Amino acid sequence: MTTLLQVDNLQQTFLLQQGLRKVPFEALRGVSFSLQAGRALALVGESGCGKSTTARVITRMHEPTAGRVLLHGQDVTELKSRRALKAYRKSLQMVFQDPFGSLNPTRSVRHHLTRPLRLHQPALKRRQLQQQLEALLELVELGDPGMLDKYPHQMSGGQRQRVNLARALAVEPEVLIADEPTSMLDVSIRMDMLNLFRKLKAERQLGLLYITHDIATAQYVAEDTAVMYAGQIVEYGPTASVIDHPSHDYTRLLLSSVPDPTRSFAELAAEESDFRERADRIRQQSRAAGSDYEKVAEGHYCLRQAVTQQKEALC
Amino acid sequence: MNQPLLSIQGLSVDYVTNQDVFRAVDKVDLDIADNEIVGLAGESGCGKSTLAYSVLNLHRPPAFITQGQIRYRDTSVLDLPTASLDRFRWNEVGMVFQSAMNSLNPVVRIDRQFLDVLHAHTDLTREAALARAEDMMRLVDIPVSRLRDYPHQCSGGMRQRIVMAICLALEPRLIIMDEPTTALDVVVQREILQQIHELKQRLGFSVLFITHDLALMLQFCDRIGIMRQGRILEMGSRDDILHRPQNAYTCQLLDAIPGRHLFGRTWQWNQTEEAAL
Numbered sequence: 001m002t003t004l005l006q007v008d009n010l011q012q013t014f015l016l017q018q019g020l021r022k023v024p025f026e027a028l029r030g031v032s033f034s035l036q037a038g039r040a041l042a043l044v045g046e047s048g049c050g051k052s053t054t055a056r057v058i059t060r061m062h063e064p065t066a067g068r069v070l071l072h073g074q075d076v077t078e079l080k081s082r083r084a085l086k087a088y089r090k091s092l093q094m095v096f097q098d099p100f101g102s103l104n105p106t107r108s109v110r111h112h113l114t115r116p117l118r119l120h121q122p123a124l125k126r127r128q129l130q131q132q133l134e135a136l137l138e139l140v141e142l143g144d145p146g147m148l149d150k151y152p153h154q155m156s157g158g159q160r161q162r163v164n165l166a167r168a169l170a171v172e173p174e175v176l177i178a179d180e181p182t183s184m185l186d187v188s189i190r191m192d193m194l195n196l197f198r199k200l201k202a203e204r205q206l207g208l209l210y211i212t213h214d215i216a217t218a219q220y221v222a223e224d225t226a227v228m229y230a231g232q233i234v235e236y237g238p239t240a241s242v243i244d245h246p247s248h249d250y251t252r253l254l255l256s257s258v259p260d261p262t263r264s265f266a267e268l269a270a271e272e273s274d275f276r277e278r279a280d281r282i283r284q285q286s287r288a289a290g291s292d293y294e295k296v297a298e299g300h301y302c303l304r305q306a307v308t309q310q311k312e313a314l315c
Numbered sequence: 316m317n318q319p320l321l322s323i324q325g326l327s328v329d330y331v332t333n334q335d336v337f338r339a340v341d342k343v344d345l346d347i348a349d350n351e352i353v354g355l356a357g358e359s360g361c362g363k364s365t366l367a368y369s370v371l372n373l374h375r376p377p378a379f380i381t382q383g384q385i386r387y388r389d390t391s392v393l394d395l396p397t398a399s400l401d402r403f404r405w406n407e408v409g410m411v412f413q414s415a416m417n418s419l420n421p422v423v424r425i426d427r428q429f430l431d432v433l434h435a436h437t438d439l440t441r442e443a444a445l446a447r448a449e450d451m452m453r454l455v456d457i458p459v460s461r462l463r464d465y466p467h468q469c470s471g472g473m474r475q476r477i478v479m480a481i482c483l484a485l486e487p488r489l490i491i492m493d494e495p496t497t498a499l500d501v502v503v504q505r506e507i508l509q510q511i512h513e514l515k516q517r518l519g520f521s522v523l524f525i526t527h528d529l530a531l532m533l534q535f536c537d538r539i540g541i542m543r544q545g546r547i548l549e550m551g552s553r554d555d556i557l558h559r560p561q562n563a564y565t566c567q568l569l570d571a572i573p574g575r576h577l578f579g580r581t582w583q584w585n586q587t588e589e590a591a592l
Contacts, residue, residue, distance in 0.1 A: 046500040186358040188571045213500040216574025249585050256582045257501040258574045261533030265512040276506050
């Protein structure tokens with residue numbers, strides 16, 4: 001297995017303006033993981049837990065406060081020259097959450113896909129370009145070449161997200177970061193999209209970072225899962241192991257909140273009337289800074305958080 | 316069967332454009348009884364929100380209600396004159412809109428937003444209205460001191476609960492919820508829906524619940540309608556939809572529910588949580 005991307009003890013502190021003072025906010029508190037070719041890692045957590053900040057640091061939209069991001073062993077946070085950055089962006093691409101906001105409404109699909117092809121392969125002939133465009137549509141299962149002349153408003157959310165994916169794949173990246181790629185799509189389309197990600201990951205040997213708040217979808221795409229809370233990874237390991245034997249309370253909280261059609265709220269309210277108190281308590285506890293990870297099973301680790309700190313946090 | 320609280324009969328809604336007429340809701344029948352939670356599930360564009368807007372007669376051109384009627388108890392909603400319609404909205408039927416957490420005015424403190432609604436719809440004095448607002452905040456478990464905050468100082472889940480509280484302050488008999496939790500993460504979603512369920516048992520109201528998340532709907536609703544292209548394809552109890560779906564499209568939606576392996580699982584929590592208290 002080749003390690004493509006390695007994230008090492010990433011820290012990110014933002015200064016928030018509060019009145020006249022600036023208050024530090026620790027968005028990332030020591031995040032580490034690695035991505036392998038042909039494998040996917042699901043980064044799971046609620047909004048505000050730092051999962052998108054992680055993506056933004058990796059894509060160099062933010063400078064990290066501390067820590068390193070290594071691509072093939074080379075630290076990319078030190079890349080400065082235009083050329084080096086361009087090469088890095090060719091190896092690493094991103095698909096964003098909002099399929100409506102991430103396409104220019106005044107431009108056709110052809111424009112969106114031609115740009116990355118031209119930017120990274122300036123010598124491309126017109127006929128080759130057309131071939132590549134059609135191949136890209138084929139790849140993301142948008143079939144009909146007539147799609148090339150459509151505009152974003154003429155397409156459904158699912159089709160637009162496929163165009164976004166094609167745009168990202170146009171430069172043949174090694175690493176793909178997908179930030180909540182299905183959360184704005186209808187449930188019925190979500191599955192097709194996840195299957196497409198899985199297929200492409202295998203075919204193109206992509207290292208995929210799948211960022212989501214929905215732990216139930218992680219197993220359709222990702223071999224490994226990391227659960228994040230308040231800027232720390234609280235539990236990580238093979239997806240099946242994390243889901244079947246969750247050992248951090250926050251992971252259990254996430255899993256227990258997945259809508260279960262077989263149990264009505266009438267039953268749940270009777271059985272777990274203290275759900276909200278427990279959820280608050282777990283969130284409080286999970287906020288404590290952790291030092292090291294405890295081994296749960298092969299490759300499966302859980303963050304150890306100081307109990308004294310938990311008590312302090314509760315007071 | 317007793318007289319339903321709300322009865323929609325043969326309702327059609329058309330969007331009229333220069334080129335043609337698009338029928339968004341096509342001859343839909345729907346009843347909601349007292350204290351019942353009825354769900355409408357379907358993909359975006361299937362007409363479920365359009366149907367919800369019709370109940371409050373909120374449509375503006377180019378949308379027109381072209382057929383059918385809506386009866387709320389003995390009143391025909393579509394025939395109400397403007398003044399009575401204003402009383403009917405919020406007093407009798409409340410609505411929590413999609414991304415409701417953004418429907419609070421960002422530059423007005425939360426207590427003011429309670430007062431606006433209460434003044435427009437009741438004769439309460441300022442003091443009585445404030446007391447009402449405080450009661451409602453307690454009802455949704457938010458500290459009363461938060462009334463002096465601006466919306467942006469509260470988390471998304473909290474804002475959602477505040478919108479619920481404002482809606483409940485007028486004690487409507489029916490609340491329409493259009494994708495109330497779509498923008499929230501799963502834990503907060505579960506907290507809010509469980510709370511609505513408890514409030515419903517305490518206060519007694521009916522809910523028309525709209526979402527594209529069928530799994531959630533099956534947990535929350537007594538009866539469920541599956542909508543597609545403006546029609547209700549299938550209407551049944553949650554048991555019927557879950558175990559005896561009749562329509563191929565319903566089966567397709569059921570198959571698309573993720574996390575099947577998690578269903579029916581029970582959870583063991585770490586001991587420290589009790590110890591820590």
